[in-house]
Amino acid sequence: MKTTxxxxxxxxxxxxxxxxxxxxxxxxGLIGLSGDAAxxxxxxxxxxxxxxxxxxxxxxxxGLAGAALQGYLRNPxxxxxxxxxxxxxxxxxVLAIHLGLAATLPAAIPLAGLLGAxxxxxxxVVLAGEGTGPVPLLLAGVAVxxxxxxxIALALTISGNxxxxxxxxxxxxxxxxxxxxxxxxxxxxxxxAGMAMLFKLSRTLDALTLGxxxxxxxxxxxxxxxxxxIAGVAxxxxxxxxxxxxxxxxxxxxxxxxxxxxxxxxxxxxxxxALGGAALLLLADTLLRLVSPWxxxxxxxxxxxxxxxxxxxxVVRMRQELAP
Amino acid sequence: xxxxxxxxxxxxTLRLGAREVLRDVxxxxxxxxxxxxxxxxxxxKTSLLKLLAGLLPPTAGTVSIDARPLPTxxxxxxxxxxxxxxxARAIHWPMTVRAIVALGRLPHHASGTASPARxxxxxxxxxxxxxxxxxxDRSVLALSGGEQARVLMARALAQQxxxxxxxxxxxxxDLAHQLALxxxxxxxxxxxxxxxxxxxxxxxxxxxxxxIVLLADGQIVAAGxxxxxxxxxxxxxxxxxxxxxxxxxxxxxxxxxxxTHSVAPTTPVGV
Numbered sequence: 001m002k003t004t005x006x007x008x009x010x011x012x013x014x015x016x017x018x019x020x021x022x023x024x025x026x027x028x029g030l031i032g033l034s035g036d037a038a039x040x041x042x043x044x045x046x047x048x049x050x051x052x053x054x055x056x057x058x059x060x061x062x063g064l065a066g067a068a069l070q071g072y073l074r075n076p077x078x079x080x081x082x083x084x085x086x087x088x089x090x091x092x093x094v095l096a097i098h099l100g101l102a103a104t105l106p107a108a109i110p111l112a113g114l115l116g117a118x119x120x121x122x123x124x125v126v127l128a129g130e131g132t133g134p135v136p137l138l139l140a141g142v143a144v145x146x147x148x149x150x151x152i153a154l155a156l157t158i159s160g161n162x163x164x165x166x167x168x169x170x171x172x173x174x175x176x177x178x179x180x181x182x183x184x185x186x187x188x189x190x191x192x193a194g195m196a197m198l199f200k201l202s203r204t205l206d207a208l209t210l211g212x213x214x215x216x217x218x219x220x221x222x223x224x225x226x227x228x229x230i231a232g233v234a235x236x237x238x239x240x241x242x243x244x245x246x247x248x249x250x251x252x253x254x255x256x257x258x259x260x261x262x263x264x265x266x267x268x269x270x271x272x273x274a275l276g277g278a279a280l281l282l283l284a285d286t287l288l289r290l291v292s293p294w295x296x297x298x299x300x301x302x303x304x305x306x307x308x309x310x311x312x313x314x315v316v317r318m319r320q321e322l323a324p
Numbered sequence: 325x326x327x328x329x330x331x332x333x334x335x336x337t338l339r340l341g342a343r344e345v346l347r348d349v350x351x352x353x354x355x356x357x358x359x360x361x362x363x364x365x366x367x368x369k370t371s372l373l374k375l376l377a378g379l380l381p382p383t384a385g386t387v388s389i390d391a392r393p394l395p396t397x398x399x400x401x402x403x404x405x406x407x408x409x410x411x412a413r414a415i416h417w418p419m420t421v422r423a424i425v426a427l428g429r430l431p432h433h434a435s436g437t438a439s440p441a442r443x444x445x446x447x448x449x450x451x452x453x454x455x456x457x458x459x460x461d462r463s464v465l466a467l468s469g470g471e472q473a474r475v476l477m478a479r480a481l482a483q484q485x486x487x488x489x490x491x492x493x494x495x496x497x498d499l500a501h502q503l504a505l506x507x508x509x510x511x512x513x514x515x516x517x518x519x520x521x522x523x524x525x526x527x528x529x530x531x532x533x534x535x536i537v538l539l540a541d542g543q544i545v546a547a548g549x550x551x552x553x554x555x556x557x558x559x560x561x562x563x564x565x566x567x568x569x570x571x572x573x574x575x576x577x578x579x580x581x582x583x584t585h586s587v588a589p590t591t592p593v594g595v
Binding site: 074203206207208209210211213214216217218219220221259263264265266 | 378398399401403404407409412415416420423424427428430431433479483
């Protein structure tokens, strides 16, 4: 119950703080206590700080959006990209790369990503309609996701520029590296606004445990709740993807990891998943710098590499629990 | 029972798609009564209950609570007056029994009229009433269907509604818990709570409800006391079943004999 979830939230918050500090202090350019103070400040402020800030914000957004969508759809397999937002953001970014906008304006990729996320969300909302259950939303999300991945594939295929194609592919794998403070300053307020909307859904998700009729009879306005959900996911995941590319598995695995520790209550899972997502992404990104500072392994690749076997383990354990 | 009408349906018609589910239904419910809604499948019982709970808007007519039309309430205002127990028993996460029952306190949280200590008291009392205290801290998905039904009923009780709407709350319960549930509704009625339950067991309905409303084809066939409403002739007309209606030690007994008007031998029936 509440009394047992609170210590875990504290531990998660401590983990986020430690991971953040660790992320600031690890990297190829070792910052000793001796040495050039100006270079230290430069490395910290220009390279590691935006990376750590984005890692925390994007990880939190992924964990939170995953938990919110799993709760709303009452489906433990939902992940942040399920309603088409990240596909839209990816398509926007890829088009910005291919049209050469990224070369002229540094903020072109995130801006185009945000625009793509917004358009994809709009399309999903129009397709799914208002006041319908979760199934039309899910189907509309699948439709828009397929559409965006087809469009991305098309852009890659017909592109006459192999460098743009390679850059697109790399971008889509997700990375926190080489993001500037202005980019972080562009994304983080949008991510925070979306996350604030998703946190409002705590009661709604708890009530939805009993199905839609019962939730409505508990005083939940499901039409409004769904607007908050879609807007919250669109802003937080749209902005996160626009700046860092697609980072998989965090939004899927983190709620799974933490669910049992909050008594399976979908409302209480929100904050826990946001903290867990932030800690996980910061640690994964730090690990990346420690293991392979020279090879440019992408964070999205690492989270998938770590996430897939871990998820397999969860499935096996769940199967054992469900076995008669 | 008092004269103040708690909930009213006034000339309510409900069309779902091409089908007219309810046709010009007018009905009043009073504080402190248990009303049993009976009728064959597809008569419109669930729709009527959903209209009363504000889950469906009527196509025509007005649904009122405290003489105020439902659309003038916010969803939370309705939830603090009306609890609705759906027929489909959905529980999606393996939360503890206590946590599920505590969901009944949500509307009071949202309105800021709750204190944690009082909530815990109310939840504990609701669990005791539904005899689920012994598995309060177990996962609700590890329970049997009937036990889950009692958990969900306790959730509705914890909501502390003035109007409790339950769609087949006794379905799937064992005999002892069916009786206990109906007695709980009567006990709540004594303190002013109105219960409206859709129910298929005419015996339970006749024994525990103050009033029976018989519904068929989206219209009220009869409403009143069990003796007035549940006559053998009317049951045959509505249900298409030849019914033995009697009473043993003052307890009404309904035994279906055959699905049509065939003449079956009137053998004595063990109770």
